[in-house]
Amino acid sequence: MKTDNMEQLRHSLAHLLAAAVLELWPDTKRAIGPAIDNGFYYDFEFPQPISEEDLPKIEEKMREILKSWDKFEQTEVSTEEAKKIFSGNPYKLELIKEYAASGLTTVKSGDFVDLCRGGHIDSAKDIKPDAFKLTHMAGAYWRGSEKNKMLTRIYGAAFENKKALEEYLKIQEEAKKRDHKKLGVDLDLFTFSDLVGAGLPLWTPKGTIVRNLLDDFIWDLRQKRGYQKVEIPHITKKDLYEKSGHWDKFANELMKIETREKHLFAMKPMNCPHHTQIFARKPHSYRDMPQRYSNTTMVYRDEQTGELSGLSRVRAITQDDAHVFARHNQIKEEILKIWDIVDEFYGAFGFPLEVRLSLHDPQQKEKYLGSPKLWNDAEDTLREIAKGKKVTALEALGEAAFYGPKVDFVARDSLGRQWQVATIQLDMNMPERFDLYCINENGEQERVVMLHAATMGSTERFLSIIIEHFAGAFPVWLAPVQVIIAPISDKFSDYAKKIKQELVDAGLRVELDERQESVGKKIREAELQKIPYTLVVGEKEQTANTVAVRKRGTGDLGAIPVEKFIQNIQEESQQKKSSQ
Ligand SMILES: [Zn+2]
Ligand SMILES: [Zn+2]
Numbered sequence: 001m002k003t004d005n006m007e008q009l010r011h012s013l014a015h016l017l018a019a020a021v022l023e024l025w026p027d028t029k030r031a032i033g034p035a036i037d038n039g040f041y042y043d044f045e046f047p048q049p050i051s052e053e054d055l056p057k058i059e060e061k062m063r064e065i066l067k068s069w070d071k072f073e074q075t076e077v078s079t080e081e082a083k084k085i086f087s088g089n090p091y092k093l094e095l096i097k098e099y100a101a102s103g104l105t106t107v108k109s110g111d112f113v114d115l116c117r118g119g120h121i122d123s124a125k126d127i128k129p130d131a132f133k134l135t136h137m138a139g140a141y142w143r144g145s146e147k148n149k150m151l152t153r154i155y156g157a158a159f160e161n162k163k164a165l166e167e168y169l170k171i172q173e174e175a176k177k178r179d180h181k182k183l184g185v186d187l188d189l190f191t192f193s194d195l196v197g198a199g200l201p202l203w204t205p206k207g208t209i210v211r212n213l214l215d216d217f218i219w220d221l222r223q224k225r226g227y228q229k230v231e232i233p234h235i236t237k238k239d240l241y242e243k244s245g246h247w248d249k250f251a252n253e254l255m256k257i258e259t260r261e262k263h264l265f266a267m268k269p270m271n272c273p274h275h276t277q278i279f280a281r282k283p284h285s286y287r288d289m290p291q292r293y294s295n296t297t298m299v300y301r302d303e304q305t306g307e308l309s310g311l312s313r314v315r316a317i318t319q320d321d322a323h324v325f326a327r328h329n330q331i332k333e334e335i336l337k338i339w340d341i342v343d344e345f346y347g348a349f350g351f352p353l354e355v356r357l358s359l360h361d362p363q364q365k366e367k368y369l370g371s372p373k374l375w376n377d378a379e380d381t382l383r384e385i386a387k388g389k390k391v392t393a394l395e396a397l398g399e400a401a402f403y404g405p406k407v408d409f410v411a412r413d414s415l416g417r418q419w420q421v422a423t424i425q426l427d428m429n430m431p432e433r434f435d436l437y438c439i440n441e442n443g444e445q446e447r448v449v450m451l452h453a454a455t456m457g458s459t460e461r462f463l464s465i466i467i468e469h470f471a472g473a474f475p476v477w478l479a480p481v482q483v484i485i486a487p488i489s490d491k492f493s494d495y496a497k498k499i500k501q502e503l504v505d506a507g508l509r510v511e512l513d514e515r516q517e518s519v520g521k522k523i524r525e526a527e528l529q530k531i532p533y534t535l536v537v538g539e540k541e542q543t544a545n546t547v548a549v550r551k552r553g554t555g556d557l558g559a560i561p562v563e564k565f566i567q568n569i570q571e572e573s574q575q576k577k578s579s580q
Pocket of ligand 2: 270271272323452453
């Protein structure tokens with residue numbers, strides 16, 4: 001089945017879900033029911049609360065109704081008729097009011113009528129009764145705003161056949177166990193506070209270690225390639241964004257601040273405009289080109305409360321941002337450098353990357369800034385690099401932004417899920433808007449181009465991905481606690497402290513478990529905390545100046561001298577090898 005057919009199938013199932021719910025609870029008010037990735041949902045206001053235990057009953061009803069369904073008949077209706085059909089349902093009435101001007105249609109399948117603009121499969125007979133399943137429920141504010149009523153959202157999964165559904169459900173079950181929202185709290189990496197607000201994660205000491213290690217890694221990769229760190233304030237006058245065009249583009253998402261002098265400021269939703277002003281501070285000779293700025297910093301977006309989710313969707317986002325200001329003849333080399341950084345970075349996590357080139361549509365030249373030659377050259381460069389890298393890049397015609405083509409990297413995690421991660425974006429617009437140039441060999445002003453090159457994109461989102469990818473068991477180089485020492489009794493406390501100091505002096509991240517608990521319990525808890533190494537020390541180890549090493553996931557490695565252990569773990573850490 002083709003992708004758009006799957007979308008139609010999933011949306012058709014949302015109708016079926018609503019029909020079943022209304023038969024079971026006739027006083028329910030239904031809101032909306034779109035198709036989503038892997039399935040569909042429908043939002044309801046139930047007369048009395050229902051629970052996930054009701055889902056099998058609803059599912060059964062759906063299969064029963066499905067037998068009597070065939071075509072989805074779409075009919076144009078007047079506003080009056082629509083109001084009559086959906087009287088008493090404030091959600092549909094609100095939608096009717098909104099869409100009245102563009103025309104209203106209802107869709108009828110079996111005896112069930114819904115307000116809908118279409119997008120169904122030809123016949124409900126194409127829905128396989130064993131290829132869908134209601135998966136879970138969640139609260140969802142009407143239209144995503146916390147000012148509105150909280151509705152009950154019922155989610156379903158749907159695929160072209162039973163096998164695909166089962167595969168998906170299996171992965172979902174594993175993903176649930178790895179959910180970063182739960183694991184992140186269990187491993188004490190981050191927290192949320194009602195006083196601070198939704199979508200604003202707070203980073204604990206352990207979480208901060210992981211963030212800094214990721215950032216150090218990226219800086220290490222960039223520094224070797226001539227990047228320099230810059231720093232910028234988190235707010236700006238309106239003027240900067242009027243000039244960059246972001247005042248209009250980000251409109252509702254922009255967090256605005258009014259000063260006591262009534263000046264309007266905004267929290268930055270991105271860093272590029274600020275960085276242009278660092279570049280523009282002085283004229284640059286062609287000899288100083290390119291200029292490469294690296295800046296890990298937070299940006300702020302006014303996301304709606306209902307859209308927020310763990311670390312995946314937040315209001316304060318850390319970007320490991322980088323911008324390169326380059327001459328046209330330097331584009332290839334600079335993109336290659338960024339691509340190498342992306343390869344090295346994601347390689348360390350064992351993420352295979354897929355590459356997509358977002359290109360312009362040559363049939364619609366007027367849509368793009370810059371000459372066709374510029375575009376063709378830039379796109380040929382991207383193709384050449386992909387070829388040199390021996391990757392098959394998918395080409396997406398017409399997907400480029402008006403200001404330049406782009407390379408998207410998609411990572412596949414240990415559960416086979418795909419995540420859009422890094423991008424390299426060529427930008428001919430911002431240098432135009434801010435009049436950015438260098439002085440070339442002939443003493444003339446030459447327009448430069450800008451490359452946007454965040455590697456993780458959002459640190460928060462990347463962390464949510466790797467927490468689930470590793471199921472919390474970070475490789476040694478990234479583990480917030482690399483080693484825990486478990487003395488078998490108080491008697492060996494001094495020896496344990498001595499070892500701890502030696503490990504700390506060697507630059508390792510170590511904890512000492514001095515509780516009056518059995519070693520067995522200490523080992524179990526260390527495993528739950530996903531600490532890579534547990535060192536058990538007692539009489540034998542103290543006498544021989546050794547440690548008994550237990551490796552996460554492997555078990556007992558036996559006793560080895562302390563120096564040898566330090567040497568081994570440092571080597572493992574330097575290799576940045578992923579254990580998965
Ligand atoms: Zn529909
Ligand atoms: Zn940028």
